[in-house]
Amino acid sequence: MKDRYLRVLSLIGAAAVFIVVLMGTLVTNTGSAYGCGNNWPLCNGQVIPTAQAHQTWIEFSHRAVSGIASILVVIIAVWIWIRLKQVREARFLAVSSVFFIFLQAFLGMGAVVWGQSSVVLALHFGVSLLSFSSNLLIAFIVWEETLPHSRRIVPPIRKGMTWNFILLSIYTYIVIYSGAFVRHTQSSLGCTDFPLCNGRIFPEPLISKAGVQYLHRALALILVIWVILTLIHCMRHYQSTPSLSIILFVSLILVFLQAVSGILIIETKMALVFLLLHALFITGFYGLLMILAMLGLRRSEN
Known part of the structure; x- marks a missing residue:
């Protein structure tokens, strides 16, 4: 019975952090970052704001949800530290989930109280992704380890493919950071058309808002190609492990939809x-x- 509660709570925790990420995006793109002024944790000097401006309520809601998510993350981390102490990944993820959720909160607080550069603000979204990923992996492990008759998934992934997953994850993080940098430097409309950039193949001048967006486009194109090639390789060489191809296929759909939404x-x-x-x-x-990176590392350890 307790394991069932842990499974449900792990999903709620991952979902809560996911909502925090999306609400952070909502705050940025509605100009609500200073909806509570330069006050933290109070909102315009109040525990519950009375202002009617929608920016205030968007920022206040983001803070409230972040606080609830932080409490959930800490509870889950302590729980799996005790319940899954035999699983090395679980303890590592317990620590990382708490670290990233509080680092994310600190960067958000710093942006409000002290103000921060576009470089640091872009990093805030990247940290949010690491926070979500940690909690998603925790949910994956909890369900894997506590479901009746389940067994630990250790697919036969070769070391080369493991490194491919790791490098792909690192490269994706760079692409994501470049996208966040585009937004925080107000470069989203640096190129006003697609696939050209202001009617040109290469933006002029290159060091400009158009250049920032163009760089993000180029990095994103490489990412799509990389995912396609990885999927083709897995379909050819890992036919006995169809789960890898399924995860990569879903990943390709998501990265394609992400590209389409960027164009829109x-x-x-x-x-x-x-x-x-x-x-x-x-x-x-x-x-x-x-x-995928976690599954690959499991195989490398055996």
């Missing part, structure tokens, strides 16, 4: 729905990549 951001002049979908798809994609 430009075509609709930054419609909020596509900005949110852009963040949603890349968050799910990165979570799946981290699962």
